Amino acid sequence: MRGGIRLFRVLGITVSIDYTWFIVFFLFAWSLAYGYFPQKVPDMSGTSYLVMGGVASLFLFICVLIHEIAHSYTANRLGLDVKEITLFIFGGVAQLTKEPDTPGKEFKIAIAGPLASGVLAALFYLLRLVVDEVYPGGTMQGLSAVVGFLATINIVLIVFNMIPGFPLDGGRVMRAIWWAKTGSIKDATRAASVVGKGFATLLIVFGFLQIISGLFIQGLWAVLIGVFLQQAAEGSYRQLIMKMTLEGMKVADIMTRNVVTVPAHIPISTVVERFFFNYHFVSFPVLKNGRLVGLLTLNDVRKVDKERWHTTLVEEAMERISPHRVLHPEDSVLHALMKMIEDGVGRYPVVDRRGNLVGILSRRDIMKTMEFKAELAEKEK
Ligand SMILES: [Zn+2]
Incomplete structure (x- = not known):
């Protein structure tokens, strides 16, 4: 955004x-x-x-x-x-x-x-x-x-x-007509987006021709509009595919269940040796008395000077978990992804109604699922 x-x-x-x-x-x-x-x-x-x-x-x-x-x-x-x-x-x-x-x-x-x-x-x-x-x-x-x-x-x-290129109004009108004819919003969006990109390319070429022939400002405008249209056409198609692929999927369906957690009261040096080196994960949920209290990422560790690793406890270096910064198993994956993008966060712990940690979901997990689904769809053809 x-x-x-x-x-x-x-x-x-x-x-x-x-x-x-x-x-x-x-x-x-x-x-x-x-x-x-x-x-x-x-x-x-x-x-x-x-x-x-x-x-x-x-x-x-x-x-x-x-x-x-x-x-x-x-x-x-x-x-x-x-x-x-x-x-x-x-x-x-x-x-x-x-x-x-x-x-x-x-x-x-x-x-x-x-x-x-x-x-x-x-x-x-x-x-x-x-x-x-x-x-x-x-x-x-x-x-x-x-x-x-x-x-x-x-x-x-x-x-x-x-102009009949998605996502402009003309492209949307074209998509609606195509959609009504074929019954497939996906095909319709693809077609409208291809036309949109085609038009954008024409505009860019036209702009460069204008610049060459001395109409610098007009040419620059045409190129700028062309680039904007091209990105919009590509972006809106990908967004639709994403929405369609993830529709109806719940966090519980794709989250990682066997989460490796670290205790809150041990020093960072121990976590680095026993957890980061052994598991190669970039973050670990932190538990205190069996309850989730935070998330320790490689970044948090990096922020602490190396000499202080022996004396700094996990709970001092971790990011605390606010109630807003968790997912629930029944949340939709699409909602989870939107939330990650909005908050600029790579992963969220998943907790059940009683506050127990039941899994973790990362942006990578979601991307992997999308790739996987796309590959399966390819094979079906
Ligand atoms: Zn409009």
Whole structure:
């Protein structure tokens, strides 16, 4: 997950903004104030152009936000719960906790954004007509130009988002149609992601050609967008495969059961000799009076000076276990993996309802299981 700044809540959805947005905002305002508007409506003051650029960029931001809220609101109405939207350079990403379970839902959620942008484009177009009608002869040409720009940019947003590459809206629409036809969300996602990557590659090549022919900034933009799309297409496909592979699996199904534990009251030097050297594990759960109290990792040992290994006890060097930092046998593996990624932790001890240690689950265990399942699936074909 990338970092962002929380802005506000609307319709039960928290809206965050990615840091990249500030760069885009200023780049946009700048190129509008010094390039676009002076060309569209000449002979205005520099300050006017700056104000126009700022206002137009701000409203562009609001338009992108409305587009994203349309997706999320539709998703929420259809029973998927979206709690957060993060606005990135090229739009936004709604954090779907669940994938849509029918092609119909997928289609509706995907199309809601471009539809909202279409309504906005129409509104700004009408507004421009009104402005030109009420203030004839170009007396409000600045306002007219800003409103006209917003009508155009919403059309651009639709065109860009309807590119048929997953995870863009167009790719999602394509995935929904393919999914409805074949009945397989996996095949549909693969196809949509391949098209997405293909398009991204074209964009990158196009960008390099532009750079070679002297259009450096435009070319750079095309390359950047291409790279972003390529990663998104690849990432979302892998994420889906992961979700599908791990669906329905419980922690108890794949955890390591025979856990080697260390007592809390022995010195680190003893643990190094008797445990780390003998078992080659990178961490050991620590027990005190039969109960799990912490986790001693190789990293914890490294933090203690070697001369103090004889005098430092395990319980002084270990990480204490907070109730949050354990898994239960009945937890889903997917949930466990999300938790590990979120907390930046490689492994969690598994405890039963009474607090007894029953196993340990690491990210590696989960990856191994996924590889194993993938290999079995290959053989079945
Ligand atoms: Zn969209």
